[in-house]
Amino acid sequence: MRRMAIALSKGGVGKTTTAVNLASALAARGRTVLLIDMDTQGQSAKMLGVAGEHGVTEVVNGEMGAAEAVIEARPGLGLLAGGRALAGLKRVIDRKEFGGEQTLAEALSPLDGAFDYVIVDTAPGWDVLTVNALFYADEVMTPVALEVMALQGLQEFTKSLAAIRRYHDALALRYVVPTFFDRRVRKSDEILAQLQTHFGPQLCRPIRYNVRLSEAPGYGQTIFEYAATSTGAEDYRTLAERIVDDERA
Numbered sequence: 001m002r003r004m005a006i007a008l009s010k011g012g013v014g015k016t017t018t019a020v021n022l023a024s025a026l027a028a029r030g031r032t033v034l035l036i037d038m039d040t041q042g043q044s045a046k047m048l049g050v051a052g053e054h055g056v057t058e059v060v061n062g063e064m065g066a067a068e069a070v071i072e073a074r075p076g077l078g079l080l081a082g083g084r085a086l087a088g089l090k091r092v093i094d095r096k097e098f099g100g101e102q103t104l105a106e107a108l109s110p111l112d113g114a115f116d117y118v119i120v121d122t123a124p125g126w127d128v129l130t131v132n133a134l135f136y137a138d139e140v141m142t143p144v145a146l147e148v149m150a151l152q153g154l155q156e157f158t159k160s161l162a163a164i165r166r167y168h169d170a171l172a173l174r175y176v177v178p179t180f181f182d183r184r185v186r187k188s189d190e191i192l193a194q195l196q197t198h199f200g201p202q203l204c205r206p207i208r209y210n211v212r213l214s215e216a217p218g219y220g221q222t223i224f225e226y227a228a229t230s231t232g233a234e235d236y237r238t239l240a241e242r243i244v245d246d247e248r249a
């Protein structure tokens with residue numbers, strides 16, 4: 001079971017878009033996938049067009065069993081929803097005297113091995129919920145919007161990751177996914193070249209800017225349901241292929 005956190009402190013870089021569409025692409029390839037939303041915005045459920053009336057909070061609070069709280073969003077794609085209830089969970093974790101960072105990992109241990117992939121979407125910023133997601137994960141995927149200062153943001157984030165790795169050394173920044181790629185914008189290529197220099201082995205093929213990706217959530221659909229032949233669908237299929245190829249590694 002691969003556990004992957006999709007994270008970057010900077011907001012609006014395509015974390016949720018990547019989490020939902022990658023999870024869906026992996027399920028389409030016959031993998032069983034659990035998507036976990038650790039954001040109080042609760043976007044993952046909305047993007048999949050499901051109510052998300054229960055999820056992570058109920059599991060951690062012990063109100064529901066982990067398996068019972070999973071919503072079958074699509075065949076092969078389960079969802080542990082996030083949303084506003086997570087704010088309360090944050091306070092519960094904050095009040096813990098020790099071991100707070102392992103709260104999620106402990107609560108989810110009954111699901112160990114139950115899925116091929118667990119994809120955890122995280123909120124922007126850096127809070128206890130993100131830290132919990134990173135203590136649970138083995139791999140980090142970081143979407144990076146191709147814009148000025150992208151590299152600085154990523155380098156800051158890798159420092160925060162290094163701090164976690166001191167206590168959780170299995171955690172690796174495995175994938176850097178450039179997003180909002182636009183060939184017509186010269187800086188896109190420049191920033192891509194910088195990423196290649198600093199993160200060559202982790203660098204994935206870019207996700208192009210595609211308006212279909214921003215429209216699909218309004219219909220509660222993945223990009224594959226909303227616009228199967230769009231460049232967005234093509235790019236997320238390609239990303240899933242790379243992830244699956246690494247199963248052998």
Ligand SMILES: Nc1ncnc2c1ncn2[C@@H]1O[C@H](COP(=O)(O)OP(=O)(O)OP(=O)(O)O)[C@@H](O)[C@H]1O
Nearest residue numbers: 011012013014015016017124180208209210213214
């Ligand atoms: N490749 C893309 N092309 C066009 N629009 C995109 C692309 N990727 C994401 N978007 C849109 O950009 C916005 C931000 O994306 P998203 O919500 O995935 O970012 P995020 O990193 O999860 O944001 P937050 O930090 O607030 O959680 C959304 O409206 C989304 O639909």
Ligand SMILES: [Mg+2]
Nearest residue numbers: 015016039043
């Ligand atoms: Mg998001």
